[in-house]
Amino acid sequence: MTRKTIVVSIPVSKDCLSRLSSLYDVIALPEGLGSGSPSLDRDVVWAVVTNGSTGLTGDQMANLPNLEFACSYGAGFENIDLDAARQRGIRITHAPNTNMETVADHALALMLAVSRDICARDRALREGNWATIRSPRPTLSGARLGMIGFGNIGQAIARRAEAFGMQVCYTTPEPMPGVTQPHLADAVSLARISDFLVVACPGGPATRHLVDRAVLEALGPSGFLVNISRGMVVKTEDLVAALGNGTIAGAGLDVFEGEPNLPPELRDLANVVITPHMAGRSPASDAAQIDALMSNLAAASTGGALTAQLA
Incomplete structure (x- = not known):
């Protein structure tokens, strides 16, 4: 044959x-x-x-x-x-x-890495610092998690987050059948009540730059953004500005616009943890x-x- x-x-x-x-x-x-x-x-x-x-x-x-x-x-x-x-x-x-379980694991890893400032403090400790890097950092327990997208991956992330004691809400175009977590109408409303905002929606024209300045301002100066979806969902220009001026506390990104070329504006920011689109790889x-x-x-x-x- x-x-x-x-x-x-x-x-x-x-x-x-x-x-x-x-x-x-x-x-x-x-x-x-x-x-x-x-x-x-x-x-x-x-x-x-x-x-x-x-x-x-x-x-x-x-x-x-x-x-x-x-x-x-x-x-x-x-x-x-x-x-x-x-x-x-x-x-x-x-x-x-x-790969949804692997992606969900990675999302939690990014949430912990950016909120606990693990990468920066690892580097600082290797450079000889100690007392100056032992300041308190936010953690997941008791925090509010907003999920943009609540398909199989979003729900897998939610299960892990709830095991950490987080309160989960989500936004999708329509409420998801058979789920108990509260549904919000849009990303701005969701961001406003979230400590962590995780992007887990499909990419494509309908979601391009869904996370923009308005969403980031609603998330606020103590909020963290995590994106394990597609880089196009987050408007890079607005994210860089929000990270640089303290509009949000930090971000964990497995994806970004222009992959594989990391935007130089992101490269130099201390309050962002970035991985090379590997969340689904195990x-x-x-x-x-x-x-x-x-x-x-x-x-x-x-x-x-x-x-x-x-x-």
């Missing part, structure tokens, strides 16, 4: 490439389809592996005339043109819930994402039912 050809347009682990290569002909383009070799035979590409950040445009689909299937390696899919896929009969899936989540990908590829190759089909 002729092996099908897959383009992997994102960085993935060696284990993922190995498992894919055992069954398919794999073309690895970790910098994206736009970086493809001129010798790439676009006529043979059957499937594409991408993610929400890299996406897959209608033009890219059109340039792969025999493309039948694409999978987002993770939960996000905001930059995949689903309408174009439907028009071309290309089936699209993603992998929800494969051995367990990677294994789950590979399993989901392999399962959907096998189903797609035989015309079977897909898990978490989007188009």
Whole structure:
């Protein structure tokens, strides 16, 4: 049987490439389809592996005339043109819930790191300081947590926060069925009653710059912002100003606009903790994402039912 050809347009682990290569002909383009070799035979590409950040445009689909299937390696899919896929009969899936526990763990780590000032005090201690860095810092117990977005990841974060004794409220376009935490109508109202504001909503045009100056001013000078969603949800210019002038106390960011290039205005701020879009990465989540990908590829190759089909 002729092996099908897959383009992997994102960085993935060696284990993922190995498992894919055992069954398919794999073309690895970790910098994206736009970086493809001129010798790439676009006529043979059957499937594409991408993610929400890299996406897959209608033009890219059109340039792969025999493309039948694409999978987002993770939960996000905001930059995949689903309408174009439907028009071309290309089936699209993603992998929800494969990394939500890891993302939720990371969100709590950022909340603790920024509120307890762990990174800065670690550096100061190594430089010989002691008495001057032993001042009190806020903690999670008894604090109020506002969640922007309350899907599977948001609710996983809430469960952990409640175990710390936090009070949780959330905002979504409509109240979530079957949850007991209070719903607020908008991000400003939520920020106004929050000590910690965690962004866990999908990216895309509907949420671009949802967290702006008004939201940050409502969060206030003792409030902390954490973003494990997409960089575009937070307006960088307003966040930098808020961190610099004390409008908010600090921020923990796993994502930021312009990735992977860290805005220099953020680099020099002492009251922000930043990680390189790795909240969903762990051995367990990677294994789950590979399993989901392999399962959907096998189903797609035989015309079977897909898990978490989007188009």
